[in-house]
Amino acid sequence: MSHQPDLDAADTATGGARSPxxxxxxxxxxxxxxxxxxxxxxxxxxxxGGVLREHQAVREAAxxxxxxxxxxxxxxxxxxxxxxxxxLTNDLYRIAPGQAQYTLCxxxxxxxxxxxxxxxxxxxxxxxxxxxxxxxxxxQLLAAAxxxxxxxxxxxxxxxxxxxxxxxxxxxxxxxxxxxxxxxMAYVDATWRDxxxxxxxxxxxxxxxxxxxxxxxxxxxxxxxxxxxAREVGGMPAGLGARDTLRTEMGYPLHGQDxxxxxxxxxxxxxxxxxxxxxxxxxxxxxxxxxxxxxxxxLRGIEVLGRGIPRPHxxxxxxxxxxxxxxxxxxxxxxxxVGIGLALVATHRGVDDGTxxxxxxxxxxxxxxxxxxxxxxxxxx
Numbered sequence: 162m163s164h165q166p167d168l169d170a171a172d173t174a175t176g177g178a179r180s181p182x183x184x185x186x187x188x189x190x191x192x193x194x195x196x197x198x199x200x201x202x203x204x205x206x207x208x209x210g211g212v213l214r215e216h217q218a219v220r221e222a223a224x225x226x227x228x229x230x231x232x233x234x235x236x237x238x239x240x241x242x243x244x245x246x247x248x249l250t251n252d253l254y255r256i257a258p259g260q261a262q263y264t265l266c267x268x269x270x271x272x273x274x275x276x277x278x279x280x281x282x283x284x285x286x287x288x289x290x291x292x293x294x295x296x297x298x299x300x301q302l303l304a305a306a307x308x309x310x311x312x313x314x315x316x317x318x319x320x321x322x323x324x325x326x327x328x329x330x331x332x333x334x335x336x337x338x339x340x341x342x343x344x345x346m347a348y349v350d351a352t353w354r355d356x357x358x359x360x361x362x363x364x365x366x367x368x369x370x371x372x373x374x375x376x377x378x379x380x381x382x383x384x385x386x387x388x389x390x391a392r393e394v395g396g397m398p399a400g401l402g403a404r405d406t407l408r409t410e411m412g413y414p415l416h417g418q419d420x421x422x423x424x425x426x427x428x429x430x431x432x433x434x435x436x437x438x439x440x441x442x443x444x445x446x447x448x449x450x451x452x453x454x455x456x457x458x459x460l461r462g463i464e465v466l467g468r469g470i471p472r473p474h475x476x477x478x479x480x481x482x483x484x485x486x487x488x489x490x491x492x493x494x495x496x497x498x499v500g501i502g503l504a505l506v507a508t509h510r511g512v513d514d515g516t517x518x519x520x521x522x523x524x525x526x527x528x529x530x531x532x533x534x535x536x537x538x539x540x541x542x
Contacts, residue, residue: 180229181321181380191400197293199230202400215403216495219366220537223327223396225387226404228372229380232277232296233320236303237286238311245279245287248306248443250426252436258283261346261361263434265426266291266299267444271451272422275299276414276431278363280348288359290322290374292416321380325387326370326407328540329394334360334371336390337383341371345542353383365404367411367539409492409501412462412534418473419460419489419503428456428505458505460489461512462534463520464497469527471502471520478519478526485510485518496537506531 177200180186186193190207193200204212218224236245246253251264258281266274275295280288291299296317304313325333334341339360340351348361356379364370375383388398405415414420420429427448435448463471471491479485491502506512514533519526 178230180227181377182227182229182384185381185384186227189398194401196230196401197295199293201230202227202398203402204400205398210397210399212400212402212406213495215397215399216406218395218397219327219368219399219403219407220496221328222394223325223329223333223391224366224399224403225333225384225391225396226324226326226399226401227321227384228324228401228404229321229377230293231322232289232291232293232299233316233322233374234289234291234296234300234303235286235314235316236289236307236311237314238307239285240308241287241311242281242284244307244311245289245303246436246439247441248303249277249279250435250442250444250448251279252439253279253281253287255436256281256346259347259349260344261348261363265420265431265434266295266302267426267442267448268422269444269447271425271427271444271447273416273420273424273426273429274302274422276416276420276434278361280359280361295416319377320374321377321383323373323375323380323384323387324364324366324370324404325373325391326364326366326368326399327396328369329396330368330370332394333387333390333396336393337386339373353379358383364541365413366407367413367535367537367541368407369540369542406492406495409490409503410494410496410536411539412503412536414460414503415490424460424489424505425451425456427451428458429460456508458486459508460503461486461506461514462532462536463488463491463502463504463518463529464532464536465500465520466517466528466530468500469520469522469525470500471504471529476521477504477506477529478521479510479512480519482519485512488520494536500529501536503534
């Protein structure tokens with residue numbers, strides 16, 4: 162096992178680790194902020210972007226995101242797939258080599274350490290992409306549990322990660338000469354300018370898209386080519402602000418808000434990512450018991466009927482003024498032009514899709530309706 166490298170002097174001076182594209186973001190006038198200990202771009206308003214324009218570009222053309230802060234790790238050795246399958250929630254035997262899968266790393270009590278993507282390379286190798294803030298913990302847990310002959314290697318700074326998302330994303334990749342996988346959640350190990358790049362047909366926006374994993378040293382050149390190609394089809398670079406509004410419109414959970422050590426997959430309605438018939442995975446007994454008993458709270462979508470924008474920790478009240486839930490994620494939907502959000506709602510209160518509640522917005526009550534996400538149509542497939 163190799164541990165995640167410590168922040169170097171430059172990282173410490175800037176308040177966080179730097180993506181290989183840090184200088185490009187500065188040149189584009191990006192507004193930077195901390196994401197999981199990394200200085201990452203929120204938006205590029207100074208160069209003609211901004212959250213709303215970048216969001217629209219992804220929905221209508223193409224956006225190019227730097228998500229190199231995401232973790233990367235390899236589990237390899239005889240029986241690597243069998244080992245990972247016995248740890249993470251989803252069933253790795255549902256997919257074949259060359260495919261990827263959304264899965265969860267849980268605690269024994271059923272809480273979520275992280276949600277991540279697992280790339281199945283072979284029975285003896287699995288490539289993992291966890292969230293930035295949780296990457297070291299996921300590696301640590303897997304390494305501690307690994308049997309003899311299975312190695313868990315932290316590769317956080319060996320690779321960049323770029324996401325090209327939008328209805329014209331395939332055109333962008335074809336223009337720069339990158340191979341395009343055909344099926345959703347399939348990947349190919351391609352080359353670009355004679356350098357390796359893994360390309361997966363996935364994303365976090367609800368649009369047709371791809372995530373590319375180049376070598377760290379090749380990330381800048383590939384970014385430049387992708388951004389130039391995206392601009393030619395009406396797209397642009399996009400920051401993590403737009404990534405958040407896009408994923409919220411789809412109802413996708415964000416770890417640390419909609420999933421956490423205190424919010425289980427059953428509560429977050431992420432049971433589809435659990436291999437319930439598997440004999441073993443971390444948290445299995447607790448999650449089976451919670452599913453059988455029914456969760457005490459459930460993650461639901463809400464849309465504002467008046468003015469106001471849901472924000473995390475705002476409370477939801479019923480007609481009698483009693484507390485029934487709390488917002489976990491919320492934003493203004495650039496597509497719908499209304500406030501939307503995700504909220505944990507008490508199950509026993511009889512709240513269902515269509516139920517109207519009140520959102521406490523700094524002491525002012527605003528009507529909201531409970532709805533089933535996504536808030537806009539999905540085009541991922």
